[in-house]
Amino acid sequence: MSNRTKLRARAAAHQVLAERRATERRRRTLFTSALVAALLLLAGIIGYGVYVTQRPEDVRPPSGAVDGDTGLAVGTGPVTVDLYLDFLCPACRSYEQQAGPVLEGYLDEGRITLVYHPLNILDRLSSTDYSTRAAAAAASAAEAGKLVEYANALYQRQPPENSAGLSDDELVSIGRAVGITSSAFEQDVKSDKYHEWVEFVTGEADERGVRGTPTVFVNGERVDNTVQALTTAVDRG
C-alpha cells in the first residue's frame, strides 16, 4: 500500500469516528433535553396535585352563613353591601374607621344587609396565620350575634404586618370584652373549626375577581373604597 492510500484511509476512519461522535452527542443532548422537560412537567403536575388535594372540601360553614356560604350577614335591609376584608390589612382598618359609622347608621335604619367575607390573603405576613385565625374567630362571633362589635374590636387591636399577630387567648378575650359569653366561642376560637371555611371563602373571592382587600360591592356592583362611593351607591339603591 502506498503512503498516500494509507493517509487517505486514516482520514476516512477519522471522519467516520467524528461523525459517530457527533451523532452520539446529538442523541445525548436530545435525551437530556427530554429529561429536563419531563422533570419540569412532572414537578408542575405534582404541584397542581398538591394544590387540588389541599383545596378544602366538605367545608363546615358557620351557622347562618349566606351568599353560597361565603359570607356573614348583619341586618336584613334591601340593599346588599359585600365587604371582602382581611383583619391584618391596614387599608381594611382605615376603611372601617371611615365607612364603619356610615354602615352602622344604614344598619340601624334597616337600609342595608351587610355581608362580611373575611379572607386570609395576608397569612404570610404573620408567623401564626393571624388572618385565618382572626377571620375564623369573626365567624364564631357572628354565631354569637356580635359580628360588627367584634370586627371593630379586632381592627382597634390590629397587629402590625410581619408580626406574630394576636394569640388565640387574645382573640377570646376581645370576644369577652364585646359581650360574647358562651363557652362555645372560646372552644371554637381555640380549635381550627372554621379555618377551612376561611380558605374556602378566600378561594371563592378569587374566583369572583376580588384582587385585594378591602373590596366592596353594593348590590353586586364593585364600588371604590371611599365613603362617598359607598353612600352614592347605597342611596341609589
Added chain:
Amino acid sequence: MTVHVEPELRDRLLPWAALLARLLLAGVWLYAGASKVTDLPGSVRAVNAYQIIPVSAGQVVGAALPLAEITLGLLLLAGLGLRAAATASAVLLTLFVAAITSAAARGLRIDCGCFGDGGALAAGESTAYGSEIARDVALLTLSVLLAIWPYSHFSVDNLVSDQEIS
C-alpha cells in the same frame, strides 16, 4: 475599540463564567420557588392578579410554578441538561417579562409575585414594574448566554460528555 483577549485565556475563563451564571440563576429560581411553594393558593392568587388567563387556568399555572421553579433551580445547580434548563429559564423569564409589561400597560396595581407577596397592592404601596422588568431582563440575558454556551465547570453534564472544557 475591541478588547483583545487571548483565545486561550478566553477558553479558560468561559467555563468559570458559565459556572457563575449557572449558580446565580439556580439561586434565583430556588428562592423564587421556595418563597411560594408553602402557599400555593397565594401563588394562584398572584397569577390571577394579572388577569391575563382565565381563573381556572391561573389555578393550574399558579399551583404548578413553584415546584417547577425549584426543579429548574436544582437542575441548574447540578448542571444537568444545562442547555435545556437554561432554555427553559429563558422561556419562563420571557413570559414573566411579557406578563409584567402587560400589567403595567393596563395600569394594574399589583406586585409581580415573583417571590411570594403577589397580588394587589395596598393603598400606600407603589408599583415596581420598572425594576421588576429590569431584573428579569438581566436574568433572561444570562439564561440566553448560558443556553448558547452551556459548558461550565463542575457540572453533571461533564461526567457524561466527551466534550473537553479545558
